[in-house]
Structure formats: C-alpha cells, structure tokens
Amino acid sequence: MSVVVAPFVDAEHPADPYPGSVPGHSYVHHGGRGWPLRPDQAACAGWRVGRRDLDDWLAERDAPPVAARVPLLTYGSNRNPAKLTWLREHLGLPGPVVLIRATTYDLAAVWAAGLRARDGQRPATLCARPGAVESHAVWLATPEQVLALDRCEGRGERYRLARVRTGRVVLEDGATVDAPWAYTAASQVRLPLLVDGRPVRCVDIGQSDALALRGEAGPDGLDVSEVDGPPRADEWPDRLFVYGTLQPGAAGWPLLAPFVVGPGRPATLPGVVHDTGRGYPALRLDSDDLVPGQVLTLRDPAAALPRLDRYEGEEFRRVRVRLPDGSVCWTYVWTNLDDLHRMPALPHGWPVT
Known part of the structure; x- marks a missing residue:
C-alpha cells in the first residue's frame, strides 16, 4: 500500500517579512508546491517522497539525481518556498529544488550591514559564532540552479560563492556535510552589522527590529575558499x-x-x-x-x-x-x-x- 504525501502550497509559507516562513521538514519544491522528504538509506537518493525514491521522483520530471547536485548551505530567504517560485518567475530557476533541513554548529545567520535594493529589507549573512547551534537548510543544487542563485545573490559583487570550512553542518538524517558551498559576504553591505561591536543573530530579532539597528560593518570570521566558476558535484x-x-x-x-x-x-x-x-x-x-x-x-x-x-x-x-x-x-x-x-x-x- 502506497503512502500518500500531501503537498503544501507557497501560500502556507509567505516570503514577507524576510527571510520568510520555512517548513519544519526537508522538502522538494516544484511548480509552486512542496512535498515533504524523509530520510531512508535504502533509497539511492538517501531520501523518499512517500515511498518513492527521490531520485526516481526527480527522473519522472527530467531532473538530475541527488548525486549530480552540490550541497549549498542556505540560511536566509532561499529556503522559503515562495522565494523559490519568485526565482523561477524572475531569474529562470530550473527544475525541482531539493532542500534538506540541517543543524549548523559554530555558525550563525546574522543581519547584514546593508539593505536589499529590491525591497529595502535587511538580509542575512553568514558568520562564525563559536558555540552557536542553529537550524538552516542545505540546498542540493544543480549547476543550472546555482547560476540562477548567482544572479540573485550578486555573485562577485554582494556575495561570493565559497566553500565554508568553519563550523559543522549536519543534515536531518545525521550526515555531515564537509565544507559546504555557501554565499558569503563579498562587499561591505553584506558583511555582518556590528552593534556595540557584536553581530546580531537573525534568530534573536525580527525584520522590523533589524531595520532599526545602527552599527558598522565588521568581519565575518569565516574560513572560506572562494569558488572559481561553477561548482562540480563530483567534488563532494x-x-x-x-x-x-x-x-x-x-x-x-x-x-x-x-x-x-x-x-x-x-x-x-x-x-x-x-x-x-x-x-x-x-x-x-x-x-x-x-x-x-x-x-x-x-x-x-x-x-x-x-x-x-x-x-x-x-x-x-x-x-x-x-x-x-x-x-x-x-x-x-x-x-x-x-x-x-x-x-x-x-x-x-x-x-x-
């Protein structure tokens, strides 16, 4: 007997205020809907949509398997379902998006020094934070999806694509992701905003209070190596x-x-x-x-x-x-x-x- 997995729609997880609402589970997103994922080592993908191997589910939609995707740590709006639809409509994001819940250690999403030009909201940026434990997500991204994200994040201008060697990232199934890819600050406006000399974690205050913050840009403290060109799935x-x-x-x-x-x-x-x-x-x-x-x-x-x-x-x-x-x-x-x-x-x- 098959397991029926009810999809959810974007309206259940609004994008505003930034960073938007996030499902409390791993999911795959396509066509304005998301389907919960559950870990299963017996599946070639390591994940299932109901009883379906995620790789088989992706193949039915002419999408690359999990093995052809890179683990991209996402800590801001890119884990919000409505944002994914915006990326499809405005930046040509192709294919199903696979997002796996992750716990990060000694890393934190903090408020950035500058505001977003698109809507004036304050975005998140990543920084080293010893002792911090936070819940984020790892996007198993195809190279074509990374290109769309490059345009969204202003790669080389606002953010850079890098391998992050600070801290530890553990997926919902217990797998450790070594040196995940992530977008980290490349300019002053995306460096952490320091208030009284300290960055402010996104989990501590919301967007409205973040807009009122006053301080100066400071270092993110991350150990990273910037990626030259597109990431390759075979590297990890x-x-x-x-x-x-x-x-x-x-x-x-x-x-x-x-x-x-x-x-x-x-x-x-x-x-x-x-x-x-x-x-x-x-x-x-x-x-x-x-x-x-x-x-x-x-x-x-x-x-x-x-x-x-x-x-x-x-x-x-x-x-x-x-x-x-x-x-x-x-x-x-x-x-x-x-x-x-x-x-x-x-x-x-x-x-x-």
Missing part, C-alpha cells in the same frame, strides 16, 4: 567506500591507487553484497546488515570519479551514502534489482584475492 565528498575489486590488492586497485591519499580506514555500510558470478560483487542498500569495506580519500575526486564510472560501467550507479559515523562517501550500487534477487548474498563481504 572526497571519500570513496570500496567493498569489491577497487579495494587495495584487488583487480581494480591499480586504476584507483594513483588518486588515493594516505591509507584507507576500515568501515561498514548498511546493505548486502551479492555474488554476480562474474568475478566482482554487487551492492544493494535495502538492508540493515553491514557490508565491510574501506574508506579511501581521493586527491582529486572530480578527476578520479569519471574514470571509475567508466570502469564500473552501466551495471553500477554511483551514489552518496552515509556511514554509521555520519560521514558521507561515494560508492557504487547495482542498478538492476531483479538481477540481485537471483544472485546469492555474501554474508561476510567480498574477499580480496
């Missing part, structure tokens, strides 16, 4: 979970070895490995069993992963998975579940020979 994460022929000492290791930094570490992943009978194993994720393997760090994942994709071929699909410790890795799963039902499971993993 820089870790790969291997359980078969790509393990050190196995047949595929010579292809992978030049891209690996340092020694691997033992790890387990919820799932089951099957014997294909062809000299290599096949992984499926819909199980509470634990598959043993290794986590390897890649020197240049954007260069390594396309080569590994060709090696694995069309029988396998590269997805992001969450390990029990919350770290996110790439791995390869078998694409045809009907095949797996005819293949014997390997209860102790795949031995390296």
Whole structure:
C-alpha cells in the first residue's frame, strides 16, 4: 500500500517579512508546491517522497539525481518556498529544488550591514559564532540552479560563492556535510552589522527590529575558499567506500591507487553484497546488515570519479551514502534489482584475492 504525501502550497509559507516562513521538514519544491522528504538509506537518493525514491521522483520530471547536485548551505530567504517560485518567475530557476533541513554548529545567520535594493529589507549573512547551534537548510543544487542563485545573490559583487570550512553542518538524517558551498559576504553591505561591536543573530530579532539597528560593518570570521566558476558535484565528498575489486590488492586497485591519499580506514555500510558470478560483487542498500569495506580519500575526486564510472560501467550507479559515523562517501550500487534477487548474498563481504 502506497503512502500518500500531501503537498503544501507557497501560500502556507509567505516570503514577507524576510527571510520568510520555512517548513519544519526537508522538502522538494516544484511548480509552486512542496512535498515533504524523509530520510531512508535504502533509497539511492538517501531520501523518499512517500515511498518513492527521490531520485526516481526527480527522473519522472527530467531532473538530475541527488548525486549530480552540490550541497549549498542556505540560511536566509532561499529556503522559503515562495522565494523559490519568485526565482523561477524572475531569474529562470530550473527544475525541482531539493532542500534538506540541517543543524549548523559554530555558525550563525546574522543581519547584514546593508539593505536589499529590491525591497529595502535587511538580509542575512553568514558568520562564525563559536558555540552557536542553529537550524538552516542545505540546498542540493544543480549547476543550472546555482547560476540562477548567482544572479540573485550578486555573485562577485554582494556575495561570493565559497566553500565554508568553519563550523559543522549536519543534515536531518545525521550526515555531515564537509565544507559546504555557501554565499558569503563579498562587499561591505553584506558583511555582518556590528552593534556595540557584536553581530546580531537573525534568530534573536525580527525584520522590523533589524531595520532599526545602527552599527558598522565588521568581519565575518569565516574560513572560506572562494569558488572559481561553477561548482562540480563530483567534488563532494572526497571519500570513496570500496567493498569489491577497487579495494587495495584487488583487480581494480591499480586504476584507483594513483588518486588515493594516505591509507584507507576500515568501515561498514548498511546493505548486502551479492555474488554476480562474474568475478566482482554487487551492492544493494535495502538492508540493515553491514557490508565491510574501506574508506579511501581521493586527491582529486572530480578527476578520479569519471574514470571509475567508466570502469564500473552501466551495471553500477554511483551514489552518496552515509556511514554509521555520519560521514558521507561515494560508492557504487547495482542498478538492476531483479538481477540481485537471483544472485546469492555474501554474508561476510567480498574477499580480496
């Protein structure tokens, strides 16, 4: 029996006053409506719309899967459903938007020094704030969606697109996002407004009171590296979970070895490995069993992963998975579940020979 997921409409979450109303759950948004998401490690996307794998839901709308999207930390109006519709109507934002609730540590959304030219409201900006714990969202964005956001945020003028290494970002499912992309201050008007020498958190006062604030622009204290050009989904994460022929000492290791930094570490992943009978194993994720393997760090994942994709071929699909410790890795799963039902499971993993 299928689970009916009732969508919500933009009117339930008005955009004014800035930063607007935000749903209390992760959601996917398209055509003026949003659908709640729930985490599920058995889904290739890691998320479901009702019983549907989010990747399948996206494919039905000719949209890229989760693995082709970058994690963009959003802390202002870009997590408001009505704002998403505005972006579609005015800046050509394409396709469904995937927004995952996230908790940030040692980071804060604070009021910026300048006002928005569009409506005179005071926008948010990101800053370092030791000890702060806040609720925000991570937008799993396609490169085309980032281009629309670049125009909205005035990339290179008001904000810059950067990888943020300050603090910690943990998704609703417990996954940790290392160095997420985010729009951070690029000019005086988007630096934090310091009142009596301190930034003012957006959670502490609303828009009307924020407009009355008086102070001066100050540093955001963030450790960031500005992004040159469009972000690439293959850049995150820089870790790969291997359980078969790509393990050190196995047949595929010579292809992978030049891209690996340092020694691997033992790890387990919820799932089951099957014997294909062809000299290599096949992984499926819909199980509470634990598959043993290794986590390897890649020197240049954007260069390594396309080569590994060709090696694995069309029988396998590269997805992001969450390990029990919350770290996110790439791995390869078998694409045809009907095949797996005819293949014997390997209860102790795949031995390296």
